[in-house]
Amino acid sequence: MIVVIGHKNPDTDSVVSAIVGSYLFNQLGFNSKPARAGELNKETKFILNYFKKNEPELISNLAGQDFILVDHNSVKESVDGRDDHRLAAVIDHHYLSGVQTEKPILYRAEPIGSTSTILAKMFWEKKIDLPQDLAGLLLAGIISDTLKFNSPTTTKEDKEIAQKLADLTKVDIDQLAEQMFEAKSDLGDLSWGEIISKDYKVFEGNSKTFGVGVWETVKPELLLRNRDKIIESMRRKKEIDRLDWFLFGVVDIIKQNTYLFLVDSDETELAQVVFNGKIENRIMFLPGIISRKKQMVPEILKYLNK
Amino acid sequence: MIVVIGHKNPDTDSVVSAIVGSYLFNQLGFNSKPARAGELNKETKFILNYFKKNEPELISNLAGQDFILVDHNSVKESVDGRDDHRLAAVIDHHYLSGVQTEKPILYRAEPIGSTSTILAKMFWEKKIDLPQDLAGLLLAGIISDTLKFNSPTTTKEDKEIAQKLADLTKVDIDQLAEQMFEAKSDLGDLSWGEIISKDYKVFEGNSKTFGVGVWETVKPELLLRNRDKIIESMRRKKEIDRLDWFLFGVVDIIKQNTYLFLVDSDETELAQVVFNGKIENRIMFLPGIISRKKQMVPEILKYLNK
Numbered sequence: 229m230i231v232v233i234g235h236k237n238p239d240t241d242s243v244v245s246a247i248v249g250s251y252l253f254n255q256l257g258f259n260s261k262p263a264r265a266g267e268l269n270k271e272t273k274f275i276l277n278y279f280k281k282n283e284p285e286l287i288s289n290l291a292g293q294d295f296i297l298v299d300h301n302s303v304k305e306s307v308d309g310r311d312d313h314r315l316a317a318v319i320d321h322h323y324l325s326g327v328q329t330e331k332p333i334l335y336r337a338e339p340i341g342s343t344s345t346i347l348a349k350m351f352w353e354k355k356i357d358l359p360q361d362l363a364g365l366l367l368a369g370i371i372s373d374t375l376k377f378n379s380p381t382t383t384k385e386d387k388e389i390a391q392k393l394a395d396l397t398k399v400d401i402d403q404l405a406e407q408m409f410e411a412k413s414d415l416g417d418l419s420w421g422e423i424i425s426k427d428y429k430v431f432e433g434n435s436k437t438f439g440v441g442v443w444e445t446v447k448p449e450l451l452l453r454n455r456d457k458i459i460e461s462m463r464r465k466k467e468i469d470r471l472d473w474f475l476f477g478v479v480d481i482i483k484q485n486t487y488l489f490l491v492d493s494d495e496t497e498l499a500q501v502v503f504n505g506k507i508e509n510r511i512m513f514l515p516g517i518i519s520r521k522k523q524m525v526p527e528i529l530k531y532l533n534k
Numbered sequence: 535m536i537v538v539i540g541h542k543n544p545d546t547d548s549v550v551s552a553i554v555g556s557y558l559f560n561q562l563g564f565n566s567k568p569a570r571a572g573e574l575n576k577e578t579k580f581i582l583n584y585f586k587k588n589e590p591e592l593i594s595n596l597a598g599q600d601f602i603l604v605d606h607n608s609v610k611e612s613v614d615g616r617d618d619h620r621l622a623a624v625i626d627h628h629y630l631s632g633v634q635t636e637k638p639i640l641y642r643a644e645p646i647g648s649t650s651t652i653l654a655k656m657f658w659e660k661k662i663d664l665p666q667d668l669a670g671l672l673l674a675g676i677i678s679d680t681l682k683f684n685s686p687t688t689t690k691e692d693k694e695i696a697q698k699l700a701d702l703t704k705v706d707i708d709q710l711a712e713q714m715f716e717a718k719s720d721l722g723d724l725s726w727g728e729i730i731s732k733d734y735k736v737f738e739g740n741s742k743t744f745g746v747g748v749w750e751t752v753k754p755e756l757l758l759r760n761r762d763k764i765i766e767s768m769r770r771k772k773e774i775d776r777l778d779w780f781l782f783g784v785v786d787i788i789k790q791n792t793y794l795f796l797v798d799s800d801e802t803e804l805a806q807v808v809f810n811g812k813i814e815n816r817i818m819f820l821p822g823i824i825s826r827k828k829q830m831v832p833e834i835l836k837y838l839n840k
Binding site: 338 | 626627628629630631632633634635636637638639640641642643644645646655659
């Protein structure tokens with residue numbers, strides 16, 4: 229039995245890619261099951277409920293398992309216990325992290341908005357029938373990862389394929405996206421510490437270490453009005469993780485802006501040099517910026533490596 | 535301008551993949567040209583002549599160039615000067631060697647008989663018209679890399695796609711293969727030193743280093759009758775490359791056997807333990823063995839790592 233699994237801190241694209249990917253690989257003669265590498269967020273739970281699918285099994289250690297990776301390839305983003313002798317395939321849309329195998333395997337990566345987009349193409353290329361509910365999951369994966377085609381990672385192909393999936397499932401993209409983003413914006417019973425680290429990554433440049441957390445929402449005001457508590461949680465995380473800087477961006481998916489929370493004078497100085505946005509009450513406003521991958525981190529690295 | 539290039543010591547699959555791959559990528563909006571990473575063998579020259587194609591430009595250093603890799607991904611097999619910041623895509627059927635990039639790129643690898651097979655699929659998947667002469671080149675690539683479907687690397691898909699290409703080009707597979715293998719068997723004006731190192735790779739296992747050269751031919755007798763000169767050339771190469779063992783296999787493509795030339799008692803002992811074939815005049819006969827990748831090297835490594 230081969231485990232099909234996405235990255236830790238799973239997002240919607242990684243979870244639907246595991247479910248639909250496992251179905252596709254089984255059609256191609258593999259014997260696989262989908263898994264998740266952590267707790268699901270509220271958007272993903274909403275989507276599974278919407279298309280009447282069970283949560284995949286939680287797997288937090290891959291030791292002794294054959295596996296297929298979806299939506300990531302880096303060891304840092306995988307659950308523990310991964311032994312690449314047992315890696316059977318990869319479907320991904322991220323950079324190549326240096327994976328090594330001893331035998332040829334299927335490796336399919338494309339510079340495109342979501343892993344879901346690649347999976348949809350593979351069904352059509354291989355002329356395998358794509359069930360309506362699985363098409364719906366893939367549509368949700370594209371909407372989620374591209375922020376409904378607004379992220380700068382979006383390609384023409386993502387849009388075309390999302391429309392094709394919407395036609396197939398008779399789901400209205402705008403309506404589905406609105407419900408997904410509403411679910412994603414629900415803070416639920418998460419602590420502020422959980423919220424700032426739910427989608428958090430650490431980067432290095434010129435011997436300096438910085439963390440960037442993001443929270444995508446249609447209701448930024450829920451976070452803005454709790455500025456002091458959030459900044460206090462950030463200060464603790466910065467200490468524990470021994471960061472030189474910690475930035476937390478609240479991304480307004482509707483208005484396409486980011487509110488960057490600044491812990492201390494270190495962060496304020498860095499953000500002023502790199503982004504030069506208007507600061508009010510220790511929050512910098514960044515109009516038009518919504519992507520950590522394409523817009524935030526590259527600018528910081530460019531400055532540090534100068 | 536992006537250079538589309540295969541591995542050093544180019545074989546037919548790597549050269550036709552560069553030519554057809556460049557055409558495909560240009561249809562997809564890239565601006566590319568095909569290249570070769572070394573002198574062509576006689577089989578490849580025959581094929582280019584047969585389908586009226588020019589030899590691609592020779593490039594022996596990639597410094598300062600954007601590039602797409604076909605039929606390999608390992609740095610050891612690439613020409614010098616490769617800077618993976620400039621890697622634009624990979625199409626391959628070998629193991630993953632640990633390539634790293636900073637941004638997502640197209641990476642397509644499959645465990646299949648030839649890179650030509652993958653390229654043919656990509657034309658059909660993307661509904662791009664495949665010109666007859668390019669279809670002929672891909673057919674030749676499949677025939678060459680699978681030894682006309684006899685190599686254990688061959689899959690059902692390789693055979694189906696080769697037949698589809700043969701129908702498209704109205705070329706008879708058996709006749710084309712016969713001419714290709716005839717051309718490949720022509721020793722021409724190569725020295726014995728050139729012949730033993732034309733398709734030669736070095737491997738490591740348990741701190742020991744061994745080289746394995748192969749020569750695929752329909753006329754093994756041309757080599758068998760020059761045993762002493764070949765073994766003398768092997769002895770020199772073994773010394774220069776500081777090998778613990780050097781094996782040279784003459785593969786009879788028609789009868790599907792290999793004649794393994796043994797330099798000294800070291801090689802004789804190794805071959806006796808690992809393959810246990812009948813030895814006559816310092817040549818071991820290996821019935822049914824034709825693939826270095828799948829049949830020779832794994833057995834030697836298994837023994838060394840025991």
